[in-house]
Amino acid sequence: MKNLFKTVLFxxxxxxxxxxxxxxxxxxxxxxxxxxxxxxxxxxxQLSKERIEIENYVSNHFTNAIEDTTKxxxxxxxxxxxxxxIWFEVISEPTDDSYEYKLNSNQTNxxxxxxxxxYKVNLLNNETPVQSDLEGSEYNLATGSNSNLFTNAWxxxxxxxxxKINGNDINYVGxxxxxxxxxxxxxxxxxxxxxxxxKSQEKIPAxxxxxxxxxxxxxx
Numbered sequence: 001m002k003n004l005f006k007t008v009l010f011x012x013x014x015x016x017x018x019x020x021x022x023x024x025x026x027x028x029x030x031x032x033x034x035x036x037x038x039x040x041x042x043x044x045x046q047l048s049k050e051r052i053e054i055e056n057y058v059s060n061h062f063t064n065a066i067e068d069t070t071k072x073x074x075x076x077x078x079x080x081x082x083x084x085x086i087w088f089e090v091i092s093e094p095t096d097d098s099y100e101y102k103l104n105s106n107q108t109n110x111x112x113x114x115x116x117x118x119y120k121v122n123l124l125n126n127e128t129p130v131q132s133d134l135e136g137s138e139y140n141l142a143t144g145s146n147s148n149l150f151t152n153a154w155x156x157x158x159x160x161x162x163x164k165i166n167g168n169d170i171n172y173v174g175x176x177x178x179x180x181x182x183x184x185x186x187x188x189x190x191x192x193x194x195x196x197x198x199k200s201q202e203k204i205p206a207x208x209x210x211x212x213x214x215x216x217x218x219x220x
Contacts, residue, residue, distance in 0.1 A: 033076055036075055036076045037076040037077060040074050040075070040076055040077040041077060043072070043074075043193055044072075044074070044077060044079060044082060046191065046192065046193055046207065047072065047082060047084075047085045047191055047193070050085065050191045050192060050207075050209050051085055051191075053124060053209065054085060054087065054124070054189055054191065054209050055087075057124045057189060057209075057211070058087045058189060061211075062087065062089050062187065062189075063089060064089045064090070065087050065088075065089050066087065066088050066089060066090070066175075067083070067086075067087055068083065068084055068085075068086035068087065068088065068175055069083060070083065070084050070086075070161075070171075070173075071083060071084070072084050072085075084191070084194070085190075085191040086156065086175070086188065086189065086190050086191070086194070087188070087189050088157070088175050088186060088187060088188040088189070089186070089187050090176070090184075090185075090186055091185040091186060091187055091213075092183060092184060092185035092215070093183070093184065094178075094180075094181035094182055094183045094184045094216075095182055095183030096181060096182040096183055097178070097181055098181075099113065099181050099182065099219045099220070101113070101159060101160050101163070101178070101179045102163075103163055103165070107165050107166070110159070110163075110172075112140055112141050112142035113140070113219050113220060114138050114139070114140040114219070114220055115138070115139050115140070115158065115180075115216055115217075115218070115219050116136055116137065116138045116139075116216070116217040116218040116219070117133075117136060117137075117139060117214055117215055117216045117217055118133055118134055118135070118136045118214070118215040118217065119131075119132065119133055119212065119213060119214045119215070120132040120133075120134065120212075120213050121210050121211065121212050121213075122210070122211050123204070123205075123208055123209075123210065123211075124189075124208075124209055124210075124211065130202070130203040130204050130210075131149065131203075131204075136215075136217050141154060141155065148201065151194065151195050151196065152173075152190070152193075152194040152195070153188060153190045153194050153195055153210065153212050154212075155173055155174070156173050156174060156175060156188065156190065156194060157174075157175065157180070157186055157188045157212055157214055158174070158179060158180045158214060158216075159172060159173065159174040159179050160172060160174045160176065160177060160178055160179035161173075161174045161175060161176060161177055162174075162177070175188065180214060180216045180219075181216060181219055182216055182217070182218050182219055183216065184214070184215070184216045185213070185214065185215040185216070186213070186214055187211065187212070187213045188211070188212045188213075188214075189209060189210070189211045189212075190209060190210055190212065191209050192206075192207045192208050192209050192210070195208065195209070195210045196208070196210075
């Protein structure tokens with residue numbers, strides 16, 4: 001998960017890489033293409049299904065809502081203008097802007113910070129948190145622990161939207177220019193494909209859009 005491009009694919013949910021084409025595996029390539037197409041049709045349908053519910057929640061609960069304009073990276077499905085369906089609002093700006101999200105010296109891997117943060121997660125139809133840490137603990141997405149807790153929503157909410165490679169901006173998956181830093185507080189609503197998808201998780205039913213709220217106490 002540390003690899004920059006692997007993480008981008010991870011957050012894309014369902015993105016796949018085609019194998020190189022030759023006469024021996026042409027049949028398999030077409031089969032893989034059809035499999036991805038069917039998967040992307042399901043993703044498109046799920047995004048459409050949840051869009052109105054999400055927008056209604058945003059209208060009723062968000063004060064300064066910002067729509068994420070990033071497009072979903074379909075590989076096969078001929079749709080270029082489908083947004084990820086994510087909305088957010090910045091509740092508090094950083095009080096300390098000194099931390100810099102960065103890549104390693106080879107510019108191939110994202111350096112995963114350790115955040116100390118508070119968070120809570122709720123369903124759209126109930127404001128009682130289904131997951132939470134209201135006191136604040138340390139979290140690092142690279143450790144492999146809390147595997148049932150970390151979802152694509154964590155990466156999207158906390159990391160920056162772009163990194164620089166050889167002086168050029170490379171799109172990442174985050175929502176804000178610099179990512180969340182000490183003092184940052186952000187509320188994010190994500191379609192279910194960026195949370196637990198079609199699998200239920202304790203108090204979270206399958207196919208549930210979720211509202212995440214993060215407050216960063218420190219970062220290193």
